[in-house]
Amino acid sequence: MGLFKGAATLTRYQVKGDTPPDFWEFVDRRIRANVFLDIEDSTEEQSVGWCSAHDFLDTTFAYASYALDPYIVLGLRVDRRKVAASLVRKYLRLEIKKALAVREGRALSRHDREELKEKVAFDLMRRTPPATQVFEVVWDTAKSEVWLGSAGRGVRDLFEDHFKRSFDLALWPRLPYLLAGDLLGPGSLATRLEEARPLSLYRAEA
Numbered sequence: 001m002g003l004f005k006g007a008a009t010l011t012r013y014q015v016k017g018d019t020p021p022d023f024w025e026f027v028d029r030r031i032r033a034n035v036f037l038d039i040e041d042s043t044e045e046q047s048v049g050w051c052s053a054h055d056f057l058d059t060t061f062a063y064a065s066y067a068l069d070p071y072i073v074l075g076l077r078v079d080r081r082k083v084a085a086s087l088v089r090k091y092l093r094l095e096i097k098k099a100l101a102v103r104e105g106r107a108l109s110r111h112d113r114e115e116l117k118e119k120v121a122f123d124l125m126r127r128t129p130p131a132t133q134v135f136e137v138v139w140d141t142a143k144s145e146v147w148l149g150s151a152g153r154g155v156r157d158l159f160e161d162h163f164k165r166s167f168d169l170a171l172w173p174r175l176p177y178l179l180a181g182d183l184l185g186p187g188s189l190a191t192r193l194e195e196a197r198p199l200s201l202y203r204a205e206a
Contacts (some may be wrong), residue, residue, distance in 0.1 A: 010151065012148075012150045013172060015144040015169050016169065019169070028064060031074070034165065034166040036077040043125045045082070053075040072136045073138055075137065076137055099112070145197075
């Protein structure tokens with residue numbers, strides 16, 4: 001689940017890097033330059049971009065709808081299309097059968113078979129609609145902290161790359177160890193946290 005419904009699955013980040021004085025104008029330009037681009041009528045395998053967190057079809061952000069000062073609320077839309085290898089094999093066999101009939105049984109060369117395979121894969125890709133996923137993103141600009149509504153490694157990689165490309169700012173995951181350090185602050189408990197080591201609960205039998 002994401003951030004807006006049910007149990008929240010999330011990854012927290014700290015934003016690193018300098019932001020320009022015209023921050024909100026900068027953010028608006030960069031969001032609009034990196035919105036989601038539809039691949040429905042293409043053969044592209046994947047598209048990643050910003051959309052409204054409440055409507056994945058909305059990439060216009062009328063009246064800067066993403067801005068809830070000090071928060072920026074976005075959706076990261078990921079569209080992927082994938083053609084199963086079994087489908088490619090099935091339709092390739094049909095195309096080879098047609099080609100052999102035209103050639104009156106003369107064998108196809110390896111080059112001819114590769115060309116047919118590329119044509120089949122291209123046609124299937126064009127006919128396959130992409131699957132859509134949307135992940136909520138909340139950027140607390142006052143604390144320089146970002147929450148992503150997912151903990152999956154693949155989604156995190158896509159998000160971190162797109163955030164960097166959009167805003168030229170780095171993201172550092174807020175690991176439990178770092179969060180504990182912030183909660184404890186300076187003092188003896190923080191020192192004990194530094195000295196903490198993994199505990200093994202394994203006990204060898206006598």
